[in-house]
Amino acid sequence: MSTWYARTAGPNVQHGSPGAGSVGRAVRALAAADELPGPADYEANARPVGRAWVRRVGSRNLWLWYRFTDEEVVLVTVTTDPPVPLDE
Numbered sequence: 001m002s003t004w005y006a007r008t009a010g011p012n013v014q015h016g017s018p019g020a021g022s023v024g025r026a027v028r029a030l031a032a033a034d035e036l037p038g039p040a041d042y043e044a045n046a047r048p049v050g051r052a053w054v055r056r057v058g059s060r061n062l063w064l065w066y067r068f069t070d071e072e073v074v075l076v077t078v079t080t081d082p083p084v085p086l087d088e
Helices: 003-012 018-032
Strands: 042-046 050-056 063-068 073-079
Touching: 018 063, 018 073
Parallel strands: none
Antiparallel strands: 042 050, 050 063, 063 073
16 A cells, blocks of 8 residues: 555545445455456556556445556555546
């Protein structure tokens, strides 16, 4: 988890809220995935996040930004604004 994620997730996802539960499920799904990015994930670029992969959190207006390598998944931030995919 990046320090940026720790700073930004709190205001967007209150502990114990339904949104927090949805984010937790999305994070567990990322951690358990056999292959990343997932079929619905896409790459986007935003300040100050930079370039990262984005996954919509359930049917909520929450967007989980992450980066990954063969060994780890790094949570970058959670936003409430839908990002624009890089290919658009």
